Amino acid sequence: MRLARQLGLLAVVVWAVPAWAEPHLAAREGFVCSQCHHNRTGGGMRNSFGRVYSQVVLPAFKPAPREEAAPAVGSLFLDGQLGEHVSVGADFRLQVSTAFAAKGSFQGQQLTARPTSTFKIAEADLYLSVQLLEDRLSVYVDEVVSPESAASREAFLLVEGLPARGYLKAGRILLPYGLRLADDTAFIRDVTGFNYGNQDLGLELGAEPGPTFLAVAVSNGTQGGLDNNLSKQLTASAGLVGRLGRVGASFSYADGSTEQRKVSRRVWGAFATATVGRFTILAEADHVLDRQSPSEEPESREQWAFYGELDVLIRRGLNLRVGYDFNDPDLAVPEDQRERFNFSLDVFPLQFLRASVTYHLRRDIPQKVAGNQDLLLVQLHGFF
Amino acid sequence: MQSSHATRRTMLILLWASLPLAGASAQPAEEPPPGPQPAPAKPQAEPIPPPSNPETPVTAAALSAPAPSSEGRRLYRKACAPCHGIRGDGEGPAARFLDPPPRDFTTGNYKFRSTPSGAVPLTEDLIRTVSEGIPGTFMPRWKEHLSGAEIAQVVEYLRELSPRFREEVPERVVPPADSLAPPESTEELIRRGEVLYRELQCTKCHGDAGRGDGPSAAELRDDLGRPILPTDFGAGRFRGGARPEDLYRTMVSGLSGTPMPAYGESIAEERDRWALAHYLRSLRRPGGVAGYLFGPQTPWE
Numbered sequence: 001m002r003l004a005r006q007l008g009l010l011a012v013v014v015w016a017v018p019a020w021a022e023p024h025l026a027a028r029e030g031f032v033c034s035q036c037h038h039n040r041t042g043g044g045m046r047n048s049f050g051r052v053y054s055q056v057v058l059p060a061f062k063p064a065p066r067e068e069a070a071p072a073v074g075s076l077f078l079d080g081q082l083g084e085h086v087s088v089g090a091d092f093r094l095q096v097s098t099a100f101a102a103k104g105s106f107q108g109q110q111l112t113a114r115p116t117s118t119f120k121i122a123e124a125d126l127y128l129s130v131q132l133l134e135d136r137l138s139v140y141v142d143e144v145v146s147p148e149s150a151a152s153r154e155a156f157l158l159v160e161g162l163p164a165r166g167y168l169k170a171g172r173i174l175l176p177y178g179l180r181l182a183d184d185t186a187f188i189r190d191v192t193g194f195n196y197g198n199q200d201l202g203l204e205l206g207a208e209p210g211p212t213f214l215a216v217a218v219s220n221g222t223q224g225g226l227d228n229n230l231s232k233q234l235t236a237s238a239g240l241v242g243r244l245g246r247v248g249a250s251f252s253y254a255d256g257s258t259e260q261r262k263v264s265r266r267v268w269g270a271f272a273t274a275t276v277g278r279f280t281i282l283a284e285a286d287h288v289l290d291r292q293s294p295s296e297e298p299e300s301r302e303q304w305a306f307y308g309e310l311d312v313l314i315r316r317g318l319n320l321r322v323g324y325d326f327n328d329p330d331l332a333v334p335e336d337q338r339e340r341f342n343f344s345l346d347v348f349p350l351q352f353l354r355a356s357v358t359y360h361l362r363r364d365i366p367q368k369v370a371g372n373q374d375l376l377l378v379q380l381h382g383f384f
Numbered sequence: 385m386q387s388s389h390a391t392r393r394t395m396l397i398l399l400w401a402s403l404p405l406a407g408a409s410a411q412p413a414e415e416p417p418p419g420p421q422p423a424p425a426k427p428q429a430e431p432i433p434p435p436s437n438p439e440t441p442v443t444a445a446a447l448s449a450p451a452p453s454s455e456g457r458r459l460y461r462k463a464c465a466p467c468h469g470i471r472g473d474g475e476g477p478a479a480r481f482l483d484p485p486p487r488d489f490t491t492g493n494y495k496f497r498s499t500p501s502g503a504v505p506l507t508e509d510l511i512r513t514v515s516e517g518i519p520g521t522f523m524p525r526w527k528e529h530l531s532g533a534e535i536a537q538v539v540e541y542l543r544e545l546s547p548r549f550r551e552e553v554p555e556r557v558v559p560p561a562d563s564l565a566p567p568e569s570t571e572e573l574i575r576r577g578e579v580l581y582r583e584l585q586c587t588k589c590h591g592d593a594g595r596g597d598g599p600s601a602a603e604l605r606d607d608l609g610r611p612i613l614p615t616d617f618g619a620g621r622f623r624g625g626a627r628p629e630d631l632y633r634t635m636v637s638g639l640s641g642t643p644m645p646a647y648g649e650s651i652a653e654e655r656d657r658w659a660l661a662h663y664l665r666s667l668r669r670p671g672g673v674a675g676y677l678f679g680p681q682t683p684w685e
Contacts, residue, residue, distance in 0.1 A: 030481060
């Protein structure tokens, strides 16, 4: 019961602090996350190439050739560098979220969810990186300044230049697991707990030899709410990247047992991407096993989550996405599955600007009427 | 609890507000570029010429203005170094997933030139490549993002990255593009081009139909030993430019560092050069729906 409460609380936190990355772009180009992001496992501040890419490749509209009378040198092109050693970046998202009415029933009683609509700041993040030793040692801070009170999403010391393009992160980190999806509410990110709203304190050691990548993290285990300073959480992710796609697998184990009570969570999954022409496919499947004893409920609970998405690059700067989410929250309970169909149109009209419209068609069991509310999200995203 | 949040938020604001000042003070004033330094008193081996491509937004006025290498270096670091590396050696942090790999500027070897195969290019060649980008690669069309003056400054800095530009005086073997007058494409010219295409044995690499599938295609290597594919003329994507005058230049000067030789001497007649250029352009096949959906993409196009 306690674990269920913890997971429930986790889901609320995840819902409240969504954040985004764009793994389909990496998949489309045959890149690893670190090709565009300062953070080696993706998300957050863009690195020098990421900034070039976001200004040169992403915008739908090509600027007119510049005239001689153009203003200050370099004014159109922004690299976020403040001097030789300090770089900054930001993400800001304003979202209009509309939930449509839904009806359900429980034990013969009719349930209704009313339609709602709200503006909210979905994300306001500031990034700071200070290079202490060029390409060797840096400090990175990813600070959330809204919608909640200011908090560090990530804050770590990054040691680079280790063999096989190896690195070490030490501090508050997002644990390396699966596809770092744009949508934290996707079931694979929600139920596994590996998302932007859920970081942990610890160490991450990684390497990118050739076309492969590997990351192993040892952390307190706050992911899943199992931190009791008695044991640590182990998380690992590895894969192979090629021009046409990637395959990988992730694993995590956290043990929060005490002398009185045994609690643990084991998560493993596989992910893959493929790209042909204008089409990019992303998929991930995860298995979650929670154990607790003694317990009033069954001592273990297994669940599956699956995510698949198809991206179509209609033209430069315009992307159509169709996705599918599935979650069986307890394999021992029949007919409790939930699913979600996602339709999204993303446009990058100009540098530093993106707009998107997303429709989530949601299906849950009748008694969870809120889970059957369809959602329409319209979002304006500024970034650099 | 509330006040600690407020305090933290205030500290954050102060920290971020102070960053630009810290950055400004950290900016070096006149740091010399890496590698061997140019002798300031020595004149350039080649003066910057007026633009050859009327579509390129670089005017003679802009080029005649001083182009301090420190500005070029600053722009290079922003726009070019992520791929080509701080030292210009093609080993930028993003290089390993880019295919083809970024150019190593320190060698002075460039594919797209108006000079003999293996020679350093003219400044106008560098300006053209930087301005127009290279289709089929990650090299973007920088004229969309930088002004003509900025491109001239970057090019000036590129020339500083290889000592060859100070040591060699390149000979022009292809006339400036704006002095070329490509004839209209006619059936007769195209037929003549096809005859030349077979006589010169272009089919060995590029194949009978120009699809890049000639009998030698699989064995081709560049000067660094990396496998390299001949151009598929059917795709209509010419890295050195798709205009008749671009193809003319590539034929005459070749592509240094690749198996594509210079045919300037083999095709001595001006009319024949244009005939072959028009024939190659005629090989472009319409992509259709399948080409749109499944064909290769140039990221920035």
